[in-house]
Every structure is written in C-alpha cells, then in structure tokens.
Amino acid sequence: MSDQELPTSIPILIIGAGPVGLSLAIELRLHDVPVVMIERTPTIEDDHPKGRANDMRTLEHYRRWGVSDELRALAWTTENPRQELVITETLLGEPIGAFPLRLGRDPAESESLAAEPSLSVPQPVLMRVLERKARELGALIYRGWEVTKLAEEERKDRVIATVQSPGGTPHRIASSYLVGCDGPNSLVRRTAGIAQGGTGPLGRTWTYVVRTQGYPISELISGRKYAALGMLLVVNPEASSIISIPGYDEWGVGILKTGQGEAIAEPSDEEVKSYVQQLLGTPATVEILSRSSYASMTRLSTQYRRGRLFIAGDACHICPPTGGHNMNTGIEDAVNLAWKLAAVILGWGSDSLLDSYDTERRPVGKRVSDIAMANSLAMQEADKFLHEDDNLSLSPSQKAQSVYDRSYTQWNSYGVVLDQRYDGSSVILQDRWEAPAWDPSKYWAHARPGHRAPHLWLSDGRALHDRLGPGFTLLTIGGRQEEAAKFLSVAKSLGVPVIDLDIAPEIAQGKYPAKLTLIRPDQYIAWQGDKCDPEDVLHHVSGKKQATKHLRDLKL
Structure with a gap:
C-alpha cells in the first residue's frame, strides 16, 4: 500500500499481525468495526517451525470464521x-x-x-489463512510499516500513533483504542508503563x-x-x-x-x-x-489495560511451549476483547465492560503460564528420574510409564483447553450452581456463569456453537417463548444484540440446568436462571450497572 492509503483515523488500531492480532481483527470485522493493523515484517516467512498446536477451543473460533476446513486440509x-x-x-x-x-x-x-478436533499446523501456514480472512472481511493490514511512537490524548478521547512507512515516511493515525499484539517486547506495554512478573x-x-x-x-x-x-x-x-x-x-x-x-x-x-x-x-x-x-520462564503483565491502550497474547503472557498453550491463550484474549471493544464502539457497552477484559483474562494467563512451567519442570524431573541409580534397572516399559506419569498434564489438557473460568468477573451474574475445583486435565461439561457454553449436537446435526449469534444468544430449554419474547423486546430497546435459540430438553442432556441461559458473543455464559428482570440482566452483562440483590439471589 502506498503512503497515501493509510487512514488518518480509525476506531481500532492493532499493532502486530501475528495469530493473535489477526484473530482480533477478524472478530472486530465480524462486529462491523473498522480496524487497521500495522505489522513491521513485510512478509510471512516459512522460518523455524513453531506454534503448531491449535486446540479444540481455538478450532471453535476457526469454525465460526469459516477457515477450519482449509486449515484441516493443511494440517x-x-x-x-x-x-x-x-x-x-x-x-x-x-x-x-x-x-x-x-x-x-x-x-x-x-x-x-x-x-x-484440534489440529497441528505450522504457524506461518495459519497466519496466511487468517490474514487472507481478515483482508476478505475488510481489515486494512499494512505490512512493512512500523509504529515508532504512541501518545494518548485524554481530552480528545484518542490515541495518536506515529507510523513509519516502508520508505521511511512518517505518518500519524488516531484511534479510539489501540491494542498491542506486538510480542514479548511490546511497545504498547512499555508505553503504557505496565510491569511484568514471573518465574x-x-x-x-x-x-x-x-x-x-x-x-x-x-x-x-x-x-x-x-x-x-x-x-x-x-x-x-x-x-x-x-x-x-x-x-x-x-x-x-x-x-x-x-x-x-x-x-x-x-x-x-x-x-x-x-x-x-x-x-x-x-x-x-x-x-x-x-x-x-x-x-x-513465565512472564505475566500486571495489567492488560491502561486507559485506551490494551495488550494481548505474548505482550501479556509468555510461558514454555510445553502443552502448546500460549498461542491458544492469546487467541482467546483476542476473542474476549474484540466483542467488548465492539460493544463500546457501537454504543451498547460501557467502559467497565472493557475493564472486565483484564479481570477475566489475566487470571487465565497466570493459570496457563503456571501449568506450562509445571509441565516443563515435570519433563526435567522425569529425565532426572531415569538417571538415578535406583531406577537404572527399570524395564523399558516401566521407564516409559514413569515418564508418562510424571508429565501427565503435558499430554492431558482438557481443563486448560475447555474449562477456563471467569469466576471473578464483574459482568458475569454468578448463581448457586457449584462447580468442582478446576483441574488442568479434566473438563466439567456443565453450564455455569463464567464458563464456556458446553458443546451440544442439535437435532438438525449442527453444533450448538454453530447456532449462536454474533451478539448474545438467549438459550431457552423446552419452549419458554413468552420469557424469550420479553427478553428480546427489552434487548432491542436497549440496543443490545440478542437472538433467541430454543432447544429440546432431551438435547440439553443435563448440561444446561436452567430454563434460560444467556450466552455471550465469546460463547461464555453470562447468566442463567428460570426468570429475571431482562433490563437488569442486560445492563449488568454490558457493564452498565451492578446486579440488584434480588437478581443475585434468584435460584435456578
């Protein structure tokens, strides 16, 4: 692209066009939010292979974006x-x-x-597919350009980025919000003054x-x-x-x-x-x-947001690749943040909704980083075990079993992949449905606010996630049409995008205990129950007010 084609302003500016930045751009475009991406590398290179693991949760996003079949053919x-x-x-x-x-x-x-199912595909292959999809959806991607300086202008509610073109010409672009998907040495994180800790x-x-x-x-x-x-x-x-x-x-x-x-x-x-x-x-x-x-090592940022500056992916968290979790966690960061930015840009979400990005994703970043480091240390301990004098006489099969047992969570990761939880979120309405303690190797496949909506196969052969809307989805069990109609009417008056999806009780298979379940754009459950004040629920999940005591005390 020539120098003249860079816009002077855009609602969302993303720095970094790796898997996380591209995922964020795709999600924002699916919400019809204009986005510009700046990436300093001019091309996607087939260099040293890395980042092959794409887990089941990430495949749910690829499927929604319409690229999972193409990636599976390349896997x-x-x-x-x-x-x-x-x-x-x-x-x-x-x-x-x-x-x-x-x-x-x-x-x-x-x-x-x-x-x-999950799949294994080299990161450069993945990036080409995601970049093509982002461009197809209308994202403006400037490769070979580099952001050299950032400045927030609080009085004008914008961020000014100084960008250098491939030819060395400086440009300025203003954005309402800026997201750094720019790696471990993130310029956005450093500009925001966000510290990091870790092991x-x-x-x-x-x-x-x-x-x-x-x-x-x-x-x-x-x-x-x-x-x-x-x-x-x-x-x-x-x-x-x-x-x-x-x-x-x-x-x-x-x-x-x-x-x-x-x-x-x-x-x-x-x-x-x-x-x-x-x-x-x-x-x-x-x-x-x-x-x-x-x-x-592990590194975790102390904040994922400061004012109008956000970070995602490696800019937030890094960990050993044992388990293959870091890129997948970054893509989930992007999906979580995108709909919240879109809600604010489109007018139905509040600033506190943006604060929930940090509240929800930073504990996940720590949990995943800790598991990855534990996996790395377990592999080292397994290796040491085999070199100890007392264990030299073990049979080959005993050695193999010992290695597997000591590194179990490296190879068994259902909990890490499918059971990350947003229990402390201010925009989730918790109920009295108790979940067992989190386990990195096990998945508790039941609906609960703050948890991913459990997968179901519907009567038409499609997956539940195929039927969820780009906004919220009100899942009704067994024909609660009067309640659904009221909920959708209130949502329309508030400008909150909600669709209704009714499924039969036998399809719910005991995974969905409530008659009504409100599923967010990122496929997480925001609220469930048998009755509610729709306005109270919708104000809460869009970050506009805290729930009343009556709403918090409602039982399933």
Missing part, C-alpha cells in the same frame, strides 16, 4: 486418528510405550466436547530442525506401532527430547541447558550433532537446517 495427520504419545529410547529402536494423548485430536474423542529464567532450550543422511523421518516412524503417533518422545541416558516432524526428511529436536543469571552458551554444532546421533541411535551424518531458542 499434519496420522494414519490412525486416535493419536497417542509414543515413547522410544532411540528413533531406530522399537517404541517402549504408547499412552493416551488427550488433546482432542481424534474426532471420536472430541465429538462430545467440541464440534471439531525464571530457569534455563534455555535450543531447538533445531535437522536432516540425518539416510534416515528420513518418514521412514523412521513408519509401521503399525506409529500409526497413531500424535507426539513422539525419545528418552535415553545420553539425550531426551520431544521430536517434531516438520517434513518428510527433516525432524526437530530440543536441547535444554539449565541455569540462572548469566547467559547460557548455545551448544556448539558438534554438540548438537552428537546429541542428534544419540536420539537417532547411530552416528549418522547430521545437517542442521534451522535453529531457534526460548527461555524456560
């Missing part, structure tokens, strides 16, 4: 859709164990939990894509024992790593060096090649194709 698949964690001592040796991999990748496993770094992991001459990965994992391969873990006294599979001939490996304080030296090429040979099980010729690294 890595296995001969057996069941998918397992396969553990072996070398890639040339026989597997010593295969264990459940409860990540929702098998349709038979996931169909009672979500409309689509570590406790070490650094270097990741490599390699080619082993005469041993293409496709041949190494061929055969019946690898038919359900979802994750591959190699563990032996000299080397251990989760193996990634970016291509027919190439495979990926990670090397962890623990330590704190001073910079940790990267392994030499000779060390890397020796390590790869130990994983392979033979002294083959090793070619290093690409490399990257990450610190074993």
Whole structure:
C-alpha cells in the first residue's frame, strides 16, 4: 500500500499481525468495526517451525470464521486418528510405550466436547489463512510499516500513533483504542508503563530442525506401532527430547541447558550433532537446517489495560511451549476483547465492560503460564528420574510409564483447553450452581456463569456453537417463548444484540440446568436462571450497572 492509503483515523488500531492480532481483527470485522493493523515484517516467512498446536477451543473460533476446513486440509495427520504419545529410547529402536494423548485430536474423542478436533499446523501456514480472512472481511493490514511512537490524548478521547512507512515516511493515525499484539517486547506495554512478573529464567532450550543422511523421518516412524503417533518422545541416558516432524526428511529436536543469571552458551554444532546421533541411535551424518531458542520462564503483565491502550497474547503472557498453550491463550484474549471493544464502539457497552477484559483474562494467563512451567519442570524431573541409580534397572516399559506419569498434564489438557473460568468477573451474574475445583486435565461439561457454553449436537446435526449469534444468544430449554419474547423486546430497546435459540430438553442432556441461559458473543455464559428482570440482566452483562440483590439471589 502506498503512503497515501493509510487512514488518518480509525476506531481500532492493532499493532502486530501475528495469530493473535489477526484473530482480533477478524472478530472486530465480524462486529462491523473498522480496524487497521500495522505489522513491521513485510512478509510471512516459512522460518523455524513453531506454534503448531491449535486446540479444540481455538478450532471453535476457526469454525465460526469459516477457515477450519482449509486449515484441516493443511494440517499434519496420522494414519490412525486416535493419536497417542509414543515413547522410544532411540528413533531406530522399537517404541517402549504408547499412552493416551488427550488433546482432542481424534474426532471420536472430541465429538462430545467440541464440534471439531484440534489440529497441528505450522504457524506461518495459519497466519496466511487468517490474514487472507481478515483482508476478505475488510481489515486494512499494512505490512512493512512500523509504529515508532504512541501518545494518548485524554481530552480528545484518542490515541495518536506515529507510523513509519516502508520508505521511511512518517505518518500519524488516531484511534479510539489501540491494542498491542506486538510480542514479548511490546511497545504498547512499555508505553503504557505496565510491569511484568514471573518465574525464571530457569534455563534455555535450543531447538533445531535437522536432516540425518539416510534416515528420513518418514521412514523412521513408519509401521503399525506409529500409526497413531500424535507426539513422539525419545528418552535415553545420553539425550531426551520431544521430536517434531516438520517434513518428510527433516525432524526437530530440543536441547535444554539449565541455569540462572548469566547467559547460557548455545551448544556448539558438534554438540548438537552428537546429541542428534544419540536420539537417532547411530552416528549418522547430521545437517542442521534451522535453529531457534526460548527461555524456560513465565512472564505475566500486571495489567492488560491502561486507559485506551490494551495488550494481548505474548505482550501479556509468555510461558514454555510445553502443552502448546500460549498461542491458544492469546487467541482467546483476542476473542474476549474484540466483542467488548465492539460493544463500546457501537454504543451498547460501557467502559467497565472493557475493564472486565483484564479481570477475566489475566487470571487465565497466570493459570496457563503456571501449568506450562509445571509441565516443563515435570519433563526435567522425569529425565532426572531415569538417571538415578535406583531406577537404572527399570524395564523399558516401566521407564516409559514413569515418564508418562510424571508429565501427565503435558499430554492431558482438557481443563486448560475447555474449562477456563471467569469466576471473578464483574459482568458475569454468578448463581448457586457449584462447580468442582478446576483441574488442568479434566473438563466439567456443565453450564455455569463464567464458563464456556458446553458443546451440544442439535437435532438438525449442527453444533450448538454453530447456532449462536454474533451478539448474545438467549438459550431457552423446552419452549419458554413468552420469557424469550420479553427478553428480546427489552434487548432491542436497549440496543443490545440478542437472538433467541430454543432447544429440546432431551438435547440439553443435563448440561444446561436452567430454563434460560444467556450466552455471550465469546460463547461464555453470562447468566442463567428460570426468570429475571431482562433490563437488569442486560445492563449488568454490558457493564452498565451492578446486579440488584434480588437478581443475585434468584435460584435456578
């Protein structure tokens, strides 16, 4: 785009066109909010592979956006859709164990939990699909441009960004709100003066894509024992790593060096090649194709908002990739924030609705980061366990079982994926329906305010989430048309977008205990009950007032 095509003002300006920024842009455009994105990298590069995990909750968004079929056609698949964690001592040796991999990748496993299974696709592939969708919906994306300065003008209710074009020409663009999806070193976060805390770094992991001459990965994992391969873990006294599979001939490996304080030296090429040979099980010729690294640490911002400046994704939270949660958590940040920004821009939401973004998403960011770090430490402890003298005599199958047991939440993450909760939110109307304690590996699939609306298959074969509106949806069980009509009439008078969806009691399958359930644009439950004052509920969930004591005390 030429310099002259950059608008001088826009309701929402997004900095960063990674998966999180693109998700935010797509959601905003689905709410008909104009948006401009600034991304300093000129193109999407197929560099070192990362960010392959796309969980069931994220697939619900891809499905709504109309891109899940395209992504699934591009995803890595296995001969057996069941998918397992396969553990072996070398890639040339026989597997010593295969264990459940409860990540929702098998349709038979996931169909009672979500409309689509999770998938594995390289991040550059994902970004191209999302960027194409964002542009199709009307988002203006400026690649090769860079934001150099930000300033809030409180008296004029706007943010001014100074933007440099690819040719070096400075421009100014004003926005009502600005969102930084601009990574761990976020300019938006630094400009807002938002601090971060966290754990570590406790070490650094270097990741490599390699080619082993005469041993293409496709041949190494061929055969019946690898038919359900979802994750591959190699563990032996000299080397251990989760193996990634970016291509027919190439495979990926990670090397962890623990330590704190001073910079940790990267392994030499000779060390890397020796390590790869130990994983392979033979002294083959090793070619290093690409490399990257990450610190074993967590970082969580103390705020996700300051005034008209917001942050999302890596700008808010970073954690080890164990479990594959950070990108998915960032996409959920975007979905949560988008409808709230849209509500304020379109006039039916209040400023306190925007405050709820921090209240809801920051505790999730901490919880996920803590789990990811615990997973990372558990993998280290499992490796140490196998090197202890008392355990050297364990049989191969016992070793595999020990590794699996010690790293269980790495491979079983239903709770992290589907059961994040907004219990402390000011725009959620809590009731007396009690939920069990949160468990990272288990999903409690019942409706409760502050929880994701549980998945159902409807009588027409469609998923419940396919029928939810872009605004709120009032779910009625068994024909409560009088109450629904009153609720929709009040919503219309207040300008709050609400549609009605009635389902039969037998379809609800005990997952929805109330006759009326109000589901938000982000598919979370805002309120449930058998009766209410619609105006009171709608004012509360749009952030315009707190609930009355009468409304809080209503029982199911």
